[in-house]
Amino acid sequence: MRILTDIPQEDIEKLDALAARSKRSRAAAIREAVKLYLVSNANNNDWIARGAGYWKGRDDIGDGVEYQRAMREDRTPYDEI
Template identity: 60%
Template sequence: MRTLVDIPDDDIEWLDRKASEEGKSRAAVLREAVSAFRAEASKDWIARGAGYWKHRQDLGDAVDYQRAMRDDRDNG
């Protein structure tokens, strides 16, 4: 099926560069992008975000934080 869409000129320029780099047509790159978007959009938002912060060192341990908050509440 053919579809007509309006895409800003700068996005078309990027799309054409990407297609050229990959040796594909503009339409092929768009089809792949839609497929990838659909695959990602169908995932549960919790599953998509799971582990997002696992490598952050600045957040500390969530259980330690909860214990500190409870201690503060109980001893405050």
């Protein structure tokens, strides 16, 4: 399918340079850019999966529930109670 779109001249120049370096046409570079954009935004609402495991392997907080309790009680986690 063909489309008509306005792209700033500065971006066209950068796109042409990128396409030339990779020995592709401007159209091929645009098709790849669109594909990458769609793939990177396909699961944009899956914020839980994207954030899962951020604290994995952290040794400084120990048990997550104890850490939360300590923060709520305004104390350092694992203080003697």
